[in-house]
Amino acid sequence: MRVFCFSLLLILVFNCSNNKTSRSELIDFTPKNTSIILKTSNLEGLKSSINNSEFLQEISKTDSYKNLENTLSSLSYLKPTSDILICFSKDLKDSLQYSIITKHNQQLFETDSLPDYIEETLSYKNKTITKSTLNNNTFYSTIIDSIFFASSSKDIVDAIFSNTKIDIELEKIYNITSNDKTFSVILKPDNTFLESFFIEDSLSFKTFTNYIAVDVSINQDEVLFNGITKAIDSSKSLINIFKNTTPQENQTHNITPSNSDGFMSFTFNDYKTLETNLVQFNSKDSITNTTMLFNDIVEVGVIYQGKNSAIALNSLDVIATKDALLSEQNHIDFYRGVSIFSFSRPFLFTKTFAPLVSFNKANKYCILDNFFVFANSTDMLQNIIANYQNKTTLNEKVYFQDVKNHLSDASSLIQVINPSSLKAILNKNLKGNLNYKLNNYNVSALQFIYETNFAHVNGIIKKNKTRALLNSVSEELNIKLDTDILTNPQFVKNHITKQKEIVVQDINNNLYLISNRGKILWKKQIKSAVLGPIEQIDIYKNGRLQLVFATSNGVYVIDRNGKDVAPFPIKFNSEITQPLAVFNYDKNKNYRLLVTQGRNILMYDVKAQVVNGFTFKSANNTIICQPKHFRIGSKDYITFKTQNKLYILDRTGKTRITPKTSSSYSNQSIFLYKNNFTTTTSDGNLITIDTKGHASIKNLSLSEKHHLETSSKTLVLLNENKLSIKNKTIELDYGDYSTPRLFYINDKIYVAITDKQAHKIHLYDSQTKLLPNFPVYGNSPIILDNIDKDRNLEFVSKGENNSIILYQIN
Incomplete structure (x- = not known):
């Protein structure tokens, strides 16, 4: 459709x-x-x-x-x-x-x-x-x-x-x-x-068509082309020889050896129509040496191997095609049960199909099921026979099937080539005879599908990826930016595809949205650095998501096209000192945006208006962590802390719980762990406060350099080089470790930390066991998620100063 x-x-x-x-x-x-x-x-x-x-x-x-x-x-x-x-x-x-x-x-x-x-x-x-x-x-x-x-x-x-x-x-x-x-x-x-995109020197762009228009998608490991070509003068452009013909399913790949340089195939539903069009294109009165050989043929393929070629005819009626070769049954060889015959008219293919076929030395042939294969070399015919019988043809290769998925099954003209042929075509057009390093580009393809008075164009140049082993960790993308990276890369949701994309900021304060294929969707310069992680909201309640975040002097809401959403951004004269807190109390998308300025908190709605019903104005000192919202039962709790006071408020900003203890707090966040408000103190204790204000303090002898992360039921602590997950502790090599990240995905717990000094990412399960094939290279905390349609998890990290690495856990 x-x-x-x-x-x-x-x-x-x-x-x-x-x-x-x-x-x-x-x-x-x-x-x-x-x-x-x-x-x-x-x-x-x-x-x-x-x-x-x-x-x-x-x-x-x-x-x-x-x-x-x-x-x-x-x-x-x-x-x-x-x-x-x-x-x-x-x-x-x-x-x-x-x-x-x-x-x-x-x-x-x-x-x-x-x-x-x-x-x-x-x-x-x-x-x-x-x-x-x-x-x-x-x-x-x-x-x-x-x-x-x-x-x-x-x-x-x-x-x-x-x-x-x-x-x-x-x-x-x-x-x-x-x-x-x-x-x-x-x-x-x-x-x-562009002189020509074909192996055949007889096929030049000048005689092929008048216009080619293609949309090009460039990814890290592939280049895709989709578009059309149109020739205005029907008699002077080669593409129009397919006029009034119907493309058939290409099958030459079924007999093309995987060790060949590639093949070209053209198809038609009626040979006589193609013949008439070729006569007109070549300005001939008629084709000499007429033959019945092609009457039941629907596809002609040319297989390339070094300086040799083979011509494959795909027949709809094998018996009729054999009858057309009755005078050409001089048996000269026998290989693996297949007879090889001589052929007395090697110029026939060029005379009939020029300029599509320029090979005029095909003096031998064999028959493989519905294919009649002609060549000038017995060795080449034997290679085709052996690969066909051994099922080692191009069609059997995974890398060909990957490319084939991007193409139509039926085409008027298709060319499929290996790296050496790709290099030859590049050198033909770019005039340099360079030794391009393209050995991993096992298959490239270009096809034309004629329809009415134009043809569809599809093409792909794709790097072959080695099939990942089970439990392996593979580098999927390494995305280089123009300048160094400022913030840790993170995933955000694409509301259209339901997949994940990457957002990151560079040192020039440019914010990037990058697809999970590595394409930069947009780049937008903002005034200063983003504070903390970027959140997403549905400001219009229509399923479309926007990015929302704060910098030191403003709050931004940006749509997926990189445009500001009015009335944002809103600017502030006083410095914003903590990441923006986004609350969605009843999951009804009536968002509240909390802006922290020193000891003060302001609450805004999505119309950038101050929420007057929020009465809290000022803490006793500078707020040292991002405010958070929790719900326990039917009650809402807003939490944050200063160095010597922990605040637990209701929606209106009034005190809901007063902790029955006073402490000197660390700068770690506040978490809801086992329905208790949990954080750490500056003297190394774990403190939990219940909904009645009762406090429980556990002396863990935490050093000043410690990190806390929890989910509702799992507590993770990193103290110097000791990592604890659910009361199980392991000792790590000494290093400069990032804050642990806790992920709960598909009923499994993952804990990630990065040694920024050794440039190593570690990923553990809930039993503190390091996952297979970790650590891997990286320079920032990671975000772990399933970002596409497969079952494998991916994670993103900083690579070099100006690069982002996307890994996949297979």
Whole structure:
């Protein structure tokens, strides 16, 4: 149903009116001769995805990439609030130029703090163009109808004032691209960067199609492509040879040896239709040497092995295809019960299927079930036979099945390649002959599925992951930010997918939301450091969650798109001294936000209004821990403490319990343990207070450097290097340990601590037993949870100063 709806959308788009005359969309401002258009709605996410993609980091070693990166260096200073287009085009001197198009906003390009920035205003013929020089790169810009347009060429900026002719076909293609992927790209055949994406040298982009538009998702271990291609002139573009044919299920992978370099396969439901289309494309009157061999064929596959190739014909009627080969049954060899015959017309495949097939030396063949396999090497045929019989073909490999899950079963044209073929294609396009380190990218695939007058495009470049052993701990992501990390990374819930994402802040006070695949969803600068953990609330009571937190001078509520939720943020003149406390008393989403300022507490509602019914104003001294809310029975309790007083209040801020003891308290939080309010004192005791105010003090001889964490029934203490869980104590190596984190997941208790000095994360069960394969590398307290749809638990930690590591417990 989804494919049907998408196809219907495409048909409607491609058949819409061509009468548009005014420029209103970004695409309307693209310069003439533009051959590549990149679109992104998240420039920061794009830069981060490139930096964290192992595949693209290999590409970044090429001169082409370095030159492009240097040319576009000024992009890093732009702060667009909506889509941005990056266009590449040729000028009148055939030199490559870039242009940038986006909606103008006041913060788009702030130059006041830029070093070595020079600006000059050029005014003439009712035009105003700004000439900017930054880091020895010069570009020109202007603003037309609230659109910011910049280019490396003054001539291109000059021409954009009068270039009002709109490419309707390009706009239709553009309107199909998505906004929720890392970026989208529209390619024309005359682009400078892409010569061909096929192994076959006979297949060039220039003759393949007119436009390719794909949405690209970049993850750490894979790059995914989804989009369409469209050729306007049906007789001059190769993709249109599949017009009036129906894609069939590709099966060449069933006979492709896993040790091959890959294969290309094309399918059709009617050979005669394909034949007619090929004749027209190749400008021939007819195909010479007509044969009955292909009449019952629905798929032609080319298997690559070094300098050799094999051609596989997938037959619907094996008997009829055998009959067509009656004159070609000169038996020359016998291997594993399979006869090998000579073939007298090795040029037949090239003459029939050029330029899809360029191999013209197939002088031998064998039959494997419904496949007729032709090659020029007995060794290659024997390799195909052996792998087919041994079930060691590509189809049997887990890494191929992983890739296949991203593709359609039926396609008009598909190419599947191994690392060496991927390197060859990269070198063909990037002109460098570099030795890319891509050995773990076992399978990459590209497919085209023809439909009506366009074709769907799917592609994937995926790193193979070794299947994790039971109880192993595998590093899933290592996400690098532009600068060092300030806060401990934590998980937050995505209310759309019901999965978890990562939120973290860097030392420049940029807050990031990162998907569980490593994609930076947004980056937002706030005034100062976030205090404590970030909470989530449903401010509109509609199931959509927002992030809520305090800094030293404000309270923020931010939606999942990184936008402030009005009337927040609210600013404070006096310093906020504790993390924001969020209370949801009756689970009815009437949230209360408690702001601590020294000895004072203010309570706000989600309209940023002070809750007048909360009467508590000031403690006897500075509050030394985050206020907490507990419910015991039908009663609510708000707790916090100063150095010498523990407060237990009701909802209105009035004293509900007065502890019948006085103590000097540590800075540890207050917990509800076995229905008693529990914390520690500065002289090393554990103190519990019941609902009547009676206190129980237990001398644990805790040092000043101790940490307490509890759940309702489990108490955890870390005292120097001694860890206690439920009265069981183990001695750790001496180190600088973080506060223990207690997690209760799937009826199991986990306790995590991190030795920040040794950079080791330890994870224990409730019996103080270290889990298998721990400790692992890390530099902060962890958050443990199930963040996706599988059953495995994941945890997140700081890695190096500027990186986040996501682990999975298998």
